[in-house]
Amino acid sequence: MDCNCVSDLLLTPPVPALWTPGEASRMGALFCGSRGIAFPDWAYKPESSPGSRQIQLWHFILELLQKEEYQSVISWQGEYGEFVIKDPDEVAKLWGLRKCKPHMNYDKLSRALRYYYNKRILHKTKGKRFTYKFNFSKVVLVNYPLLDMASSPFLLQNHFNGGSAAPDCSPLTPEALQSLFPRLPESGRGTSLFDRVATAPGPEGDKLRLDTFPFLSSAAPCYSKPPSLLGPYPRNPPFDYPWGFNPYLSGAFSLNNCPKLPPGSLYPSHFYPNPLQTNLGQLPHPFSSLLPPGEVAGGGERGAAGQTGVTNGTAGGQPRLCLPPYPGALSLGRTDIGNGGSVGERERRETNTPGTGLGLGLGLGLGLGLGLGGMGLGGGAGGRQSPSERRGGVKQDPESDSDLEITDLSDCSSDNEPDFSITKETRLSGRSQILVEGKKGGALPPLSSLPPPVSPHPLKSLVPLTPPPPSLPLSLSPSMALVERHRETETLKLIHS
DNA sequence: GCCGGAACGT
DNA sequence: ACGTTCCGGC
Numbered sequence: 001m002d003c004n005c006v007s008d009l010l011l012t013p014p015v016p017a018l019w020t021p022g023e024a025s026r027m028g029a030l031f032c033g034s035r036g037i038a039f040p041d042w043a044y045k046p047e048s049s050p051g052s053r054q055i056q057l058w059h060f061i062l063e064l065l066q067k068e069e070y071q072s073v074i075s076w077q078g079e080y081g082e083f084v085i086k087d088p089d090e091v092a093k094l095w096g097l098r099k100c101k102p103h104m105n106y107d108k109l110s111r112a113l114r115y116y117y118n119k120r121i122l123h124k125t126k127g128k129r130f131t132y133k134f135n136f137s138k139v140v141l142v143n144y145p146l147l148d149m150a151s152s153p154f155l156l157q158n159h160f161n162g163g164s165a166a167p168d169c170s171p172l173t174p175e176a177l178q179s180l181f182p183r184l185p186e187s188g189r190g191t192s193l194f195d196r197v198a199t200a201p202g203p204e205g206d207k208l209r210l211d212t213f214p215f216l217s218s219a220a221p222c223y224s225k226p227p228s229l230l231g232p233y234p235r236n237p238p239f240d241y242p243w244g245f246n247p248y249l250s251g252a253f254s255l256n257n258c259p260k261l262p263p264g265s266l267y268p269s270h271f272y273p274n275p276l277q278t279n280l281g282q283l284p285h286p287f288s289s290l291l292p293p294g295e296v297a298g299g300g301e302r303g304a305a306g307q308t309g310v311t312n313g314t315a316g317g318q319p320r321l322c323l324p325p326y327p328g329a330l331s332l333g334r335t336d337i338g339n340g341g342s343v344g345e346r347e348r349r350e351t352n353t354p355g356t357g358l359g360l361g362l363g364l365g366l367g368l369g370l371g372l373g374g375m376g377l378g379g380g381a382g383g384r385q386s387p388s389e390r391r392g393g394v395k396q397d398p399e400s401d402s403d404l405e406i407t408d409l410s411d412c413s414s415d416n417e418p419d420f421s422i423t424k425e426t427r428l429s430g431r432s433q434i435l436v437e438g439k440k441g442g443a444l445p446p447l448s449s450l451p452p453p454v455s456p457h458p459l460k461s462l463v464p465l466t467p468p469p470p471s472l473p474l475s476l477s478p479s480m481a482l483v484e485r486h487r488e489t490e491t492l493k494l495i496h497s
Numbered sequence: 498g499c500c501g502g503a504a505c506g507t
Numbered sequence: 508a509c510g511t512t513c514c515g516g517c
Contacts, residue, residue, distance in 0.1 A: 054510095103512085104511080107512090108510090109511095110498085110499075111500090111501085112509080115501095115509075117500095130498085
């Protein structure tokens with residue numbers, strides 16, 4: 001059957017071009033056939049994941065959530081990460097369209113969603129009909145395997161690592177960044193994403209950089225406290241969720257997932273994802289407020305064309321963000337969690353995958369579940385398995401279901417992935433803190449000056465006792481390190497003296 | 498509505 | 508691996 005599954009729905013125009021095809025390819029982007037649409041390959045799931053090029057339901061859900069036109073069908077609602085399927089039938093229909101499954105219905109779709117429970121991508125919001133909640137730490141990971149994170153063990157190590165990792169964090173340096181994003185040209189002056197951001201002067205540079213690595217400055221990796229445990233979430237801002245999730249998501253997943261997509265239905269070939277501009281205006285308040293009006297409005301080189309009605313999500317109207325934000329974002333107030341011992345053994349089994357580079361060093365605390373545990377990198381299970389066997393691998397005992405009731409990310413951070421032994425892989429030479437940049441004040445206070453964890457609880461110690469300032473959080477945005485590197489150096493000197 | 502087992506398809 | 512389909516049970 002050759003159904004026309006594309007349903008141009010969700011074909012979000014990726015964003016006008018800062019990328020040229022050449023640039024994209026240098027960065028390891030994937031090109032979508034003759035259409036010339038490029039996406040960074042990290043926008044896909046890890047290669048180790050078979051079928052990674054195929055749209056997954058949660059991708060699709062996020063896409064829908066991102067699109068304003070589907071707000072009446074599905075939308076963010078309630079807590080952080082929570083969304084409501086307002087029109088189950090319609091969502092199912094759209095999903096069926098996408099997957100060329102004409103008989104799709106909500107019952108089936110919801111079954112697929114339920115499979116995400118075990119993977120901790122989603123969980124159900126009990127008592128609320130058609131309401132689910134994303135576990136963004138997982139979602140983000142899948143989209144941002146962060147490449148060779150194993151060799152860049154400096155990000156947020158202590159926030160989501162389940163306490164087993166070394167307390168050290170390396171400062172973000174250009175070198176570290178390079179190792180993080182090896183595909184970025186090292187010194188292609190003026191051409192690389194890196195340089196673009198690195199050379200951006202002053203506060204504007206920060207903005208750009210922040211946006212360059214949205215996954216570092218937003219979403220899961222950044223919150224230091226489980227959304228549900230956070231203080232009152234700004235429910236009532238100009239828009240509910242001010243910042244876009246992943247500029248690549250919609251484009252990447254929707255455009256490439258259906259091979260039958262008629263070439264003509266795609267965006268003009270000059271549209272390429274533009275990490276620099278995509279969601280600037282979709283940043284949470286602290287971020288978006290930094291944007292100069294011109295930038296927010298999408299000035300500059302952005303072509304006027306191509307934005308399918310959504311006006312880039314920023315100009316004029318409120319952006320319909322995809323991922324709900326956690327404005328507080330990350331705190332570098334690392335806490336020394338020397339004890340990883342409390343982490344469940346089961347989780348350890350699931351996620352600790354020695355020898356796999358991908359997840360190791362994921363100090364970001366991004367879940368490994370999908371990237372490693374869930375996907376079974378390393379191919380432990382080599383052959384074919386019976387369904388029951390397969391299931392057994394995921395859920396080893398019925399009781400384990402309890403951990404699936406994740407209602408906040410602290411659970412995630414503690415009961416699963418972060419547990420992998422980063423420590424041994426992360427030989428941080430010396431520095432044990434992430435430099436705080438992008439803040440007017442300059443560097444992060446030395447570790448010793450950070451408030452000690454008050455709660456003896458290993459999990460709670462992961463959480464800062466006081467919410468981060470409303471201003472730009474201690475972003476991990478690597479790019480920040482670039483710009484203020486000199487400042488850091490100065491600060492370090494002071495600290496050392 | 499929601500859950501999760503089972504078989505099956507890709 | 509990631510669903511899809513079906514289904515019994517709550």
